[in-house]
Amino acid sequence: MDYREYLEIGYKSITQHKLRSFLTMLGVIFGVGAVIAMMSIAGGAQKAALEQIKLLGTNNIRVKQVELTGEQRDEAEFRGSMGLSLRDVNLIPQVVPGVEAVAPIKIFDVEIRHQDLKAPGRVVGTSTQYDEVVNFYPEEGRFISDLDVLEAKKVCILGVDIAKELFKLNNPIGEKVKIEENWYTVVGVMQTKAIRKDKSTVIEVRNMNRDVYIPISTMFNRLLSFEMYDNMNELAVRINNQDLVIPAAKILERMLLRTHKGIRDFEIVIPRQLLAQAQRTQQIFNVVMGAIAAISLLVGGIGIMNIMLATVTERIKEIGIRRAIGATERDIMLQFLNETVFISVSGGIIGIFMGALMAEVITRYAEWDTVISGIAIVSAFGISVLVGVVFGMYPAQKAARMDPIQALRSE
Amino acid sequence: MSHATNRECLIEAVGLERTYYRGETPVKALRGVDIQIEKGEFMAIMGPSGSGKSTMMNLLGCLDKPTAGQYRFDGVEINKLDDMELSRFRNRRVGFIFQSFNLINQLTVMENVELPLMYAGITREERRERARKLLDNVKLSHRLDHFPNELSGGENQRVAAARALVVNPDIILADEPTGNLDTKTGEEIMNLIAGLHEQGVTIVLVTHDVWVANWAERIIQMKDGKILQEFREKITADMLQL
Numbered sequence: 001m002d003y004r005e006y007l008e009i010g011y012k013s014i015t016q017h018k019l020r021s022f023l024t025m026l027g028v029i030f031g032v033g034a035v036i037a038m039m040s041i042a043g044g045a046q047k048a049a050l051e052q053i054k055l056l057g058t059n060n061i062r063v064k065q066v067e068l069t070g071e072q073r074d075e076a077e078f079r080g081s082m083g084l085s086l087r088d089v090n091l092i093p094q095v096v097p098g099v100e101a102v103a104p105i106k107i108f109d110v111e112i113r114h115q116d117l118k119a120p121g122r123v124v125g126t127s128t129q130y131d132e133v134v135n136f137y138p139e140e141g142r143f144i145s146d147l148d149v150l151e152a153k154k155v156c157i158l159g160v161d162i163a164k165e166l167f168k169l170n171n172p173i174g175e176k177v178k179i180e181e182n183w184y185t186v187v188g189v190m191q192t193k194a195i196r197k198d199k200s201t202v203i204e205v206r207n208m209n210r211d212v213y214i215p216i217s218t219m220f221n222r223l224l225s226f227e228m229y230d231n232m233n234e235l236a237v238r239i240n241n242q243d244l245v246i247p248a249a250k251i252l253e254r255m256l257l258r259t260h261k262g263i264r265d266f267e268i269v270i271p272r273q274l275l276a277q278a279q280r281t282q283q284i285f286n287v288v289m290g291a292i293a294a295i296s297l298l299v300g301g302i303g304i305m306n307i308m309l310a311t312v313t314e315r316i317k318e319i320g321i322r323r324a325i326g327a328t329e330r331d332i333m334l335q336f337l338n339e340t341v342f343i344s345v346s347g348g349i350i351g352i353f354m355g356a357l358m359a360e361v362i363t364r365y366a367e368w369d370t371v372i373s374g375i376a377i378v379s380a381f382g383i384s385v386l387v388g389v390v391f392g393m394y395p396a397q398k399a400a401r402m403d404p405i406q407a408l409r410s411e
Numbered sequence: 412m413s414h415a416t417n418r419e420c421l422i423e424a425v426g427l428e429r430t431y432y433r434g435e436t437p438v439k440a441l442r443g444v445d446i447q448i449e450k451g452e453f454m455a456i457m458g459p460s461g462s463g464k465s466t467m468m469n470l471l472g473c474l475d476k477p478t479a480g481q482y483r484f485d486g487v488e489i490n491k492l493d494d495m496e497l498s499r500f501r502n503r504r505v506g507f508i509f510q511s512f513n514l515i516n517q518l519t520v521m522e523n524v525e526l527p528l529m530y531a532g533i534t535r536e537e538r539r540e541r542a543r544k545l546l547d548n549v550k551l552s553h554r555l556d557h558f559p560n561e562l563s564g565g566e567n568q569r570v571a572a573a574r575a576l577v578v579n580p581d582i583i584l585a586d587e588p589t590g591n592l593d594t595k596t597g598e599e600i601m602n603l604i605a606g607l608h609e610q611g612v613t614i615v616l617v618t619h620d621v622w623v624a625n626w627a628e629r630i631i632q633m634k635d636g637k638i639l640q641e642f643r644e645k646i647t648a649d650m651l652q653l
Binding site for chain 1: 469472474475494495498499501502503507509513514515517526527529530531574578
């Protein structure tokens with residue numbers, strides 16, 4: 001008897017009892033649905049985390065300024081820590097091994113104007129290397145040059161959103177925009193940076209499409225009062241080798257503690273580590289969902305076994321007849337096992353669709369990203385086959401081992 | 412053997428015993444039966460319930476193995492076969508016809524007749540062809556796609572006969588084939604069986620109806636797990652020692 005015959009028997013038996021078969025499948029449907037939903041949520045979160053890390057750069061170390069309060073602030077003033085300073089920027093490449101570039105980031109929220117148009121933006125004072133460090137380049141024109149910094153020129157590079165709002169379809173390069181009291185020549189427009197709108201993220205990333213970049217020296221001269229000179233908002237450090245990121249971060253921390261006179265007025269953020277952290281959180285979620293799926297599949301499997309045992313009892317006569325006309329024990333076993341697998345796989349397929357639907361609902365209402373991978377579908381399918389085999393084995397064996405004479409005699 | 416014959420021996424049983432356990436108590440269904448059945452023979456087994464005739468039937472049909480004694484079917488020692496071989500043996504060489512037809516109600520007439528061929532591993536096309544031919548022989552060509560519960564008793568028994576014959580078995584074992592039928596239909600079925608016998612099929616039938624038994628060439632009466640007497644002529648009810 002070839003396998004198609006068994007499949008046919010399985011199919012017939014299910015279609016003859018549609019409602020019962022469907023009820024039997026429910027456990028597997030929910031179990032597999034949970035597996036798919038879980039894996040798609042996990043996949044989405046993974047993707048989201050990776051994207052965010054990419055925004056920050058995997059070979060980067062970010063040093064963020066920490067706003068001090070109360071006693072700590074007095075202590076810092078007393079000891080003479082200057083916060084994140086240009087001195088740090090210059091010192092880092094000399095002290096920390098593997099540093100490719102360091103860019104200071106000083107942020108100043110302000111309105112950008114062009115003719116009678118206004119756009120709320122964020123002026124970012126930085127240096128030549130910023131675009132390389134952050135891996136974010138001008139789409140048109142150029143970035144800040146060494147000469148711009150040296151001579152504190154009034155030039156700026158617009159984020160793509162700001163450029164659109166102020167210049168519509170016109171080319172902004174060579175035009176002038178007004179920031180506070182000064183006019184700046186637009187020398188470049190940045191690329192579009194993908195941003196994430198949801199709040200499920202571990203790392204805060206600002207919308208860089210609203211940034212306006214000017215040389216840090218120009219910012220000091222034109223926008224800031226003298227007391228604000230030091231205290232960069234952030235330093236972005238790029239390391240040339242990803243294996244060096246973590247050791248370099250340790251050295252960087254020690255160096256900064258020294259230059260800041262032992263005051264911890266900064267925080268070191270390593271995107272690579274954040275990724276690992278995000279994955280750990282994800283793992284906990286996976287374990288919980290996995291347990292739910294496993295319990296559901298277990299209950300579903302027991303449900304199938306229960307129904308199959310009833311089916312075997314109900315069909316003793318049929319078993320007897322089949323045995324009398326030449327079915328072997330193995331034939332009978334395969335017949336019932338196949339029926340069980342048929343039920344569980346049908347449930348599994350429905351479950352895959354249900355899981356996909358759940359994922360879709362989650363994406364729509366919880367605004368979490370979900371990704372349904374081929375691996376998820378294949379493993380869900382495999383799991384449903386496994387459930388069928390595991391829980392179908394006992395009823396099938398029971399059917400196969402039945403004494404044909406007694407089976408024939410039963411009514 | 413006392414009677415003159417040149418037919419080959421199909422079945423040879425010596426000292427056949429079969430003991431069941433009903434709980435702890437052993438039930439001796441057969442207590443030493445010697446029997447020979449020749450190819451092409453038509454034999455009837457009679458006896459009251461509990462005489463061991465059903466057990467005899469199961470053993471002859473290779474559904475069961477004897478507890479003691481020897482059973483040879485066409486030279487093959489049945490005791491030594493495992494489940495797979497025994498099932499194959501039943502499949503290819505034995506055809507059963509039961510009192511209650513024993514058709515599978517979820518399958519059509521056609522599928523029921525095809526079933527033994529499916530277990531024999533025969534292709535779908537050949538199966539269909541053979542089943543159709545057999546059903547044609549029993550005049551059921553118009554019922555192929557019906558289900559057994561849509562058919563009359565006589566029709567069902569003809570389907571069962573077609574199913575038994577579809578594998579070209581060496582022997583047909585009929586257990587009270589007319590038991591659930593009215594007289595007229597019973598006669599039809601007996602005619603069908605007698606016809607098979609004329610074509611050279613070996614037939615063993617179990618009955619306690621003298622009229623049915625008289626269709627056979629040889630009648631064996633069983634009692635308490637043993638063969639009580641054997642007839643080679645037509646019998647009347649008072650010839651049986653009850």
